[in-house]
Amino acid sequence: MHIPHFHPDDAADAAMRIFWQKGYAATSIQDLVEGTSLSRSSLYNTFESKHGLFQHALRRYHGQTAAIVALLAEDGSAVARVRALLQQIATDELTDASCCGCLVANTALELGGRDSMVTSLLGEHFNTLEVALTALIQRGQQQGEISADKSPTALARFIVATIQGLRVLGRGYRGVEQPQRLNDVIDIALASLCRAKA
Template identity: 30%
Template sequence: MADINDNTKSITKPRGRPQAFNQEDALEAALNVFWSRGYEGTSMAELTEALGINKPSIYAAFGNKEELFRQALARYVAGPAAFVTEVKNQVTARQVVESFLLQAADFFSNKNTPSGCMIVQAALTCGRGSTVVQQELMAYRKRYEESFIARFELAKIQGDLPQQVNSQQLAKYVATIHQGMSVQASSGATREELLAIADMALKNWPTN
């Protein structure tokens, strides 16, 4: 029997005038602006300029400024910042954190992208009208921290992290280094300087 929701024939061309821009490219351009200027520091005027698209087209494609920011943020997490999730596949907790901080040093000082972490910087402070975005970024940071806690608990079970280690504290310590490095990067710290910071923080790894 034929499926009523059969969409296999949707190879047919869409009905009206085709979009004149590549939506992924536009989203990446928006990401770069939000990443370097923050949420409130980015104006719709600057976005139209950077995307090469007029405002009504942006609103038709992405909703509004806040929605565009959310989609840009999702792209940031899945794209340039994906290493933060991937490092958890390292075999030991120590290797996870080493890989995390060293890659962060590279990432934050990459001259082809804005300096520092978008999730840390995009709305640390903001006006009354943007507290929703501010809290969403806080929630992102909290979730990342919790994922490190879970990884450390796993490491304790697997035996590569001492039982007496406080996973919450260790995760908060690692997150703090990461966030501090982000501030340093946006203040002009070089790759070498960031690597030296990461090295120093890693000297501090708990042992039996």
């Protein structure tokens, strides 16, 4: 049964879950019709194409980054904030029974560099993280917690890369060694931030 009235964001959220589970290429229009409870005509009239719906879904997923930015903006130790973020990423991967991973990481691997519009949206996501992390690292440098002889922007980019690396490792490795692999990455990433002991 197709619903006569709907909000595009609700349809995009439903579609996002399908793209997240199956990937862009493997998701059919019929999958989207069934998953959103909308007719083909409603989908095409609202989003123009599968690609248009995917872009809207990716923008909706990007909104979840606000929670990460809020975490990084909390008071206290800058290194502790980064640790909390990386531990959260690792926990997400270790408890992801569906093995869906991160939609941004999945999309970057599937379409990044091959689809200009999607690549632009991915860049917006990574830039948001980079800006928030740069501000946090600058705060840590001012407090003497993070080495001041390193570029805060370069360190922020390294942490963004670490986040994506954790996502990929989380999906690529399973079994008893997986937690240790992820924790090793986190420990080395945090060590790269800290000031050398006198």
